[in-house]
Amino acid sequence: MKTKVAILYMNDIANPELVKEITKRISAIKTDLVMSPGFIEEFVEDAPFSPFPQLLNTDRPDRAAYNLMEGRVVMFSNESPTALVLPVTFFAFYQSPDDYNSRFFVGSFYRFVRLVCFTIAITLPAIYIGVVAFHFETLPIKLLIPIKESIEQIPFQPLVEALIMELTIELIREAGVRLPTSIGPVIGIVGGLVIGQAVVEANLVSNVMVIIVAITITATASFVVTSNEMVTSLRLLRFPLMILAATFGFIGIVLGLSVLFMHLCALESFGTPYFAPWSTGRWADFKDTIFRFPLWLMDKRPKDSRSIKRVRETYSRGWKTDETE
Amino acid sequence: MKRNRSRISQLQLFTMVAQIMIGTEVISLPHSVHENARQDSWMAILIAGAIVQLVVLLQWGVMRRHPGLTFFEISEHVLGKWISRGIALLYTGYFMFVNMLSMLNTFSVLYKWAYPQTPKWVTLGLVLLVGVYMGRQSVQAIARFFFLVTILHLFFILILLLSHGHGDWLNLLPVGRTPVPSILLGAKSTLLALLGFEVLLIVQPKVKGQPSKKLRNVSLSIWYVIAMYILITMTCLFYLSSERLDQVPEPVMYMLSRFTVVVIERLDMIFLSFWIVSAVTSFVGFLYMGSESAKFVCGGTSRHKFVLWVGLVPFVLALVQNNPFAVANWTPYLELYALVTLALLPLVILVGSLLKQGGGRGKAA
Numbered sequence: 001m002k003t004k005v006a007i008l009y010m011n012d013i014a015n016p017e018l019v020k021e022i023t024k025r026i027s028a029i030k031t032d033l034v035m036s037p038g039f040i041e042e043f044v045e046d047a048p049f050s051p052f053p054q055l056l057n058t059d060r061p062d063r064a065a066y067n068l069m070e071g072r073v074v075m076f077s078n079e080s081p082t083a084l085v086l087p088v089t090f091f092a093f094y095q096s097p098d099d100y101n102s103r104f105f106v107g108s109f110y111r112f113v114r115l116v117c118f119t120i121a122i123t124l125p126a127i128y129i130g131v132v133a134f135h136f137e138t139l140p141i142k143l144l145i146p147i148k149e150s151i152e153q154i155p156f157q158p159l160v161e162a163l164i165m166e167l168t169i170e171l172i173r174e175a176g177v178r179l180p181t182s183i184g185p186v187i188g189i190v191g192g193l194v195i196g197q198a199v200v201e202a203n204l205v206s207n208v209m210v211i212i213v214a215i216t217i218t219a220t221a222s223f224v225v226t227s228n229e230m231v232t233s234l235r236l237l238r239f240p241l242m243i244l245a246a247t248f249g250f251i252g253i254v255l256g257l258s259v260l261f262m263h264l265c266a267l268e269s270f271g272t273p274y275f276a277p278w279s280t281g282r283w284a285d286f287k288d289t290i291f292r293f294p295l296w297l298m299d300k301r302p303k304d305s306r307s308i309k310r311v312r313e314t315y316s317r318g319w320k321t322d323e324t325e
Numbered sequence: 326m327k328r329n330r331s332r333i334s335q336l337q338l339f340t341m342v343a344q345i346m347i348g349t350e351v352i353s354l355p356h357s358v359h360e361n362a363r364q365d366s367w368m369a370i371l372i373a374g375a376i377v378q379l380v381v382l383l384q385w386g387v388m389r390r391h392p393g394l395t396f397f398e399i400s401e402h403v404l405g406k407w408i409s410r411g412i413a414l415l416y417t418g419y420f421m422f423v424n425m426l427s428m429l430n431t432f433s434v435l436y437k438w439a440y441p442q443t444p445k446w447v448t449l450g451l452v453l454l455v456g457v458y459m460g461r462q463s464v465q466a467i468a469r470f471f472f473l474v475t476i477l478h479l480f481f482i483l484i485l486l487l488s489h490g491h492g493d494w495l496n497l498l499p500v501g502r503t504p505v506p507s508i509l510l511g512a513k514s515t516l517l518a519l520l521g522f523e524v525l526l527i528v529q530p531k532v533k534g535q536p537s538k539k540l541r542n543v544s545l546s547i548w549y550v551i552a553m554y555i556l557i558t559m560t561c562l563f564y565l566s567s568e569r570l571d572q573v574p575e576p577v578m579y580m581l582s583r584f585t586v587v588v589i590e591r592l593d594m595i596f597l598s599f600w601i602v603s604a605v606t607s608f609v610g611f612l613y614m615g616s617e618s619a620k621f622v623c624g625g626t627s628r629h630k631f632v633l634w635v636g637l638v639p640f641v642l643a644l645v646q647n648n649p650f651a652v653a654n655w656t657p658y659l660e661l662y663a664l665v666t667l668a669l670l671p672l673v674i675l676v677g678s679l680l681k682q683g684g685g686r687g688k689a690a
Contacts, residue, residue: 135439140590248443248451250598251435255455258602261473262459266466279469281336 003034004078013071015306018270022073022086037077037084044086046268051237053093053229054269056085062097071307087270089277089304091289093227094118099292107292114226115290117219122237122260124219125162126245126253128212132158134249150206158209159246165205165213166238168195173217272304333532335542337468341528341610342546343478344471345521347553348607349430352600354518354554355561355576362511363567364496365503366558369511374551376512377519378544380668385540387675388529390682392536396526396671397621403677412670413621417635419666420615422659423520424608425639428452429652431604432643438578439597446644453640455605460612460632464531467613471606477599478553484592485560488584492563516663517656518554521610522547523667527617612636 005026009019025044034040037057045054058064064074064083075084085092094114099107131138132151139147154161172191176184196214199205216238220231237260244252267274277285285302287293296317300310333341350357355366362369384396391399397416401409428449435448459467525543532539561576573579581593589595615635616628625631648654 135591135594138589138591138594140585140588143588249439250594251439251451251601254598254601255451255605258470258474258605259455259458262462262466262470265469265473266462273469275469275473279473281334281472 005034005040006076008068008074008076010068010071013069013301013307013309014073015071015308018073018087018306021270022075026075034077036080037075037082040075040077041084046270050263050267051233052090052264052267052274053227053233054086054088054267054274056088056092056227057229058083058085058227060097066097066100067092069312070301071305071309087272087305089269089272089289090264090275093230095288095292096226100295104292104294108290111290111292118234120219121216121234122241123253123257124216125166125212125238126241126256127250128209129158129162129242130245130249130253133246147208150208153203154206155203157246159242161205161209162213162242163239165199165209166216166242168199169213169217170235272306276304333465333468333528335532335534335538337472338525338528338532338539339542339546339549340472340475341468342522342524342543343550344475344603344606345524345610346519346547346550346607347603348518348521349427349434349600349604350518351554351557351603352434352575352577353430354515355558356570356574357514357517358511358558359562359567359570359576360511361507361514363503363507364498364562365501365508366511366562367497367555368501368503369508370515370551370554370558372508372512373515373519374547376516377522377547380671381522381525381540381543381547383668383675384523384526384671385536385543387671387678388525389536389540390675390678393530395530395617395621396674397618399678400670400674403674403681410622410624413618415666415670416618417615417622419662420611420618421635421639421642422655422662424611424615424636425642426652426655426659427604427608427611428639428643429646431601431608433649433652434575434578434597434600438575439594449640449643452601452605452608453636456608456612457633457636459605459609460616460636461629464528464613467609471610474602474606477602480599481553481596482556484581484584484596485556487586487592488560488564488580491584492560494563496562496566497559513660514656515554517659519547519550520663520667521607524610524614526671527614 007019007022007026022044026040029040029043031039031043041053041055041057042048047054056067058067059081064085067085067088068074072085072087075086076082094111096110099110102110132147136144136148151158151161156164169191172187172195176188176191179187196210200207200210220234241253241256244256246252248255261275264275265273265279273280276282277289282303284300285304287298288302296313299313301307301312303310358366358369387396387399391402394402397409397413400412403409404412431452432445432448435443436445440448459470462470522543525539529539557577561570561580564580565573565576569579570576578593578596581596582591584592586592612632612635613628616631619631619635620626620628623631
C-alpha cells in the first residue's frame with residue numbers, strides 16, 4: 001500500500017539541509033503499512049528510545065502555519081488530519097497559537113503556568129514521598145502534625161499508597177476517554193468524588209495523598225491543550241521518580257532529575273538541540289519560550305529552526321515615531 | 326545532521342569550568358581554610374585564586390602555541406609518542422585520584438547528615454551510575470547540562486544571603502593579624518577545592534573562538550568561583566564563632582540547619598540536594614577528562630568505553646577505605662601530584678615547545 005506523504009516548507013525560509021535530511025529519512029522508510037503520521041514519526045526521529053516526543057504532532061492549521069513561517073518543515077500523510085512539525089524543541093510543546101491571540105502579558109503568564117505545571121507534574125508526588133519517607137525534619141511542626149496524623153492510620157508505605165492512588169486515577173481517566181460520552185463524565189465524577197472520599201474514609205489512602213495526586217493530575221491535564229503527546233510522556237516519568245524518592249529520598253529525586261535533564265540536553269531533533277535555549281544559552285530565543293514577548297519585539301525567527309532568512313519583522317510600529325515628530 | 330557537532334560556546338566554557346571546580350569540598354571549605362587562616366580566610370582564598378590564575382596562564386601559554394590540539398597531542402608533538410603517553414597516564418591517575426577523594430567526601434557528608442543507614446556501596450554506586458551515564462554523553466551535551474544546572478548557583482547565593490541578617494560582622498576583625506605563613510597554609514587547603522580549572526587542557530580544541538577569549542572566560546570563571554567561595558566562607562565566619570568553626574567539619578550544613586524559611590524547616594536538606602548536583606557535575610567533569618586521557622594512553626578513537634573504567638577504579642578504591650580520616654591522609658599526596666601534573670608538566674612542555682620552535686610561533690599558530 002502506497003501512502004502519499006507531503007513535505008511542506010517555505011522555500012526561502014527553511015534550511016535546505018534540513019529539507020534534504022527529512023527527504024532522505026522519509027525515502028529510507030521501507031514498510032508495507034504507514035497508517036498515520038505516528039508511523040512516520042517512529043521511523044524518522046533521532047532517538048527512538050527517548051520518552052520525549054521529538055516531532056510536534058498537531059491538528060491545528062494555525063499552529064502548523066505559524067511553525068512553517070518559523071522555518072520549520074511540516075509533514076502530512078494521506079488520510080490523516082494530523083501534521084508533523086520538525087525540528088522542534090522541548091518548549092515548542094508548551095506554545096499554543098492562543099498565546100499569540102491574547103495580550104502578551106496573558107500569553108506569557110500561561111506559558112509560565114504551563115512550565116510550572118511541568119515541574120509539578122513530575123516532581124510533586126516524588127517530593128511528597130521523599131518528605132514523608134525520609135525527610136520529615138524539613139517540614140515545620142505546624143504542617144508536620146496534620147500530615148503525620150493523616151498518614152498514621154494508613155497501613156501502607158507512602159510509595160504503595162501513592163501508586164494505588166495514581167493508578168486508580170489513571171484508570172478512571174482511561175475509562176472516561178474510552179467510554180461513550182454519555183457515561184464518560186459520570187465515571188469521572190464517580191471516580192473523582194465518590195472513590196476519593198471512600199478511599200480516605202476506609203483509611204486506604206491519606207487525605208494529603210489525595211490532594212497531592214489531585215494537584216498533579218490537574219497540573220498534567222492543564223496543558224493537555226498544547227500537546228497530548230508530551231503529557232503522556234510526563235505521566236510515565238512520574239513513576240520512576242516516585243520509586244527513586246521512596247528508595248533514596250531527596251538525593252534520589254535530584255539524581256533522577258539530573259539524569260532526565262542530561263538526557264534532555266543530549267537529545268537532538270534533526271540537529272537542533274532539544275532543550276534549547278536553556279541548554280545553549282541563546283538569550284534571544286527566550287523571547288518565545290518561557291515568555292511570549294510582544295510580536296513587534298520578536299524581530300528574528302528563533303534560531304532552533306536554523307532558517308536561512310532570520311529577519312521576519314522590521315519596524316512594524318514605525319508609524320509611532322513618525323506621528324510624534 | 327552533523328552540523329556544529331562537538332562545539333562548545335564561550336559561555337558554556339565558563340559554566341563548565343565553574344561546575345567542575347565547585348565540587349564536594351565546598352561544604353567543608355570554611356572549616357578547612359579557617360583551621361590555619363582564622364579570621365583572614367578570605368585573604369587565603371584570594372591568594373589561592375591568584376595562584377590558580379598563574380597556573381592557568383602557564384597552561385594557556387602552552388595551549389596558545391597549538392590552538393587546534395589537546396594538551397596530550399601537544400606533548401606528543403614536543404616530546405614524542407612514548408613520553409606523551411606516560412604523561413597522559415599520569416593525568417589519568419590524577420583524575421582518578423581526585424574522583425576517589427570526591428567519592429569519599431560525598432559518602433562522608435551524606436552519611437553524617439542524611440543517610441546514616443544507607444550502605445556505602447549503595448550511596449556511591451548511585452553516584453557512579455549517574456556519573457557514568459552522564460560521562461558517556463558527548464562533550465557538547467555535558468557542556469549544555471553544566472550550563473543548565475548553573476541556575477542552581479542562584480539558589481546557593483540566595484540561601485547564603487538569607488543568613489546575613491543573623492551574623493556578626495565583628496567576627497572578621499582584626500583584619501590581617503594572622504601570620505603570613507598561616508594564611509598561605511589556608512590558601513593551600515583552598516587549592517584542593519579549586520581543582521578542575523585544568524579542563525581547558527583537554528577541551529580546548531572543541532571550544533569555539535579565539536584563544537585569548539578562552540583565557541578570558543576561564544579566568545572569569547575562576548574568579549567567579551573565588552567570589553562564591555569567599556561569600557560562603559564570609560557567611561560562615563559571620564554566623565559561627567571561631568571555636569565553633571574549628572569543631573564543625575561541615576560548617577555550611579551546620580549553619581543552614583538553624584535557618585527556616587516559610588514551609589522549609591531545615592534549609593540544610595535543600596542545600597544538600599543542590600550540593601549533590603555540584604558533586605556529580607564535578608565528578609562527571611573529571612570522568613570526562615580521565616576518559617579522554619585514558620583514550621590517549623591506549624591510542625583509541627572513542628573515549629566512551631573508558632568512562633566506565635575511569636569511574637569504577639575510584640569507586641572500588643573509595644569502597645575499600647573505611648578510615649574516616651582517609652581524605653585527610655591522602656590530601657598531601659594529592660597536593661604534590663597536582664603540583665606535578667598541573668604546573669610542572671605544562672612548564673616542561675612549554676619550555677620544550679619554545680626550544681623546538683626556536684621561540685617562533687611555528688606552523689600551528
